[in-house]
Amino acid sequence: MGRPPKFGRRDIAGAALRLVAARGPAAATMSAIAQELGAPTGSIYHRFASRELLLAELWMEVVESFQGELATSLAEARDIDGAARAVRRMLGWVRAHPIEARLLLLHRREDFVPGDWPDALVERAAALEPQMGSALRRFCKRALGDAGEPSLARARFALLDAPIGGVKRYVQAGKQPPPMLDELLERTLRAVLGPAQRGAR
Template sequence: MGRRPAFDRASIARATLELVSEGGPRAATIGAIAARLGAPTGSIYHRYPSRELLLAELWLSVVERFNVGFLAVLAGADAKEAGPAAARFWASWTREHPIEARVFLLHRHEDFVPGEWPDAVHERAQRALAAMADGLRAYTRRRFGGASAANLRRVRFAVIDVPQGTLKRYVQAAKPPPAQIDELIDTAVRAVLDAQERGLRRA
């Protein structure tokens, strides 16, 4: 009962993803999304209540998918190896998901959702944040015995800041990161995580 839909949520989300990847969130205007689909602007609003919510869901879905893979690696059995592996995960994820990587690594959520998160996705956003925080805390405890602020900072530095800061350059240039990058990340991360133990032993 009713007309067959021509533009579903998935294709709208896909077009938005591509536009953001190519030109950032500013490029994903309702008009541009509609034009890419060959749809009239009004049709977008049959699927999404507002541009803000469309962009918020896009951002969240990319972050959630990254988190799943990343946190799985970070929870790997060997605590000594899981950290470096999680850091290297950034590079492989970037190679496998170049479009999503541009969304995730080149923009902050504020560029998508200025101010507060809309109610409709607020809880989802909190969950994503909490999942990451929990994963880091769990790994820190596993690796160092306790999750002091200093230990947490060390882990965050190693498994997030270093790889993220490094890969942005290649994602920006739309080139897959060279294999050497994985080595550099690995070297830096091991040095930082092992340094804590040397420090403890010395103390």
């Protein structure tokens, strides 16, 4: 019953994603999204109560995809080699999702959701922080035998900050991260998390 939808949530979110990737969140105005989609602005409001909700959901989906994969592969990592695999998989995600990577790595949450999360998403948002945090903590305990703050900080740097910092340049340039980056990040990982002086034979 009722007229069949011509523009679904998926389509709308997709149009917004393309705009964000190409010209940043500020460019994703309701009229720009509508135009990108060939729809009137009114139709968008049949699917999303507000622009904020639309962008918030878009952001959330991308973060969940990225972080979900990373947390999963980190949960499987039982040692440094496993961690190296997790980093490689993160790069794999970026290579496989260049558009989403631009949204995620080139912009901040605040540019999508200024202030607090809309009520409809607080629960999903609340699940995000602990997921990554506990994945890291467990990994530290398991692979390094210690989940104290110093170890945690090391792991955060080697598994998150350095990889993200390293890959951002390529995402920004619209290029695929080169294979060499995998190697650089693995070296970094071993230098930071590896046994202190294993090199001495």
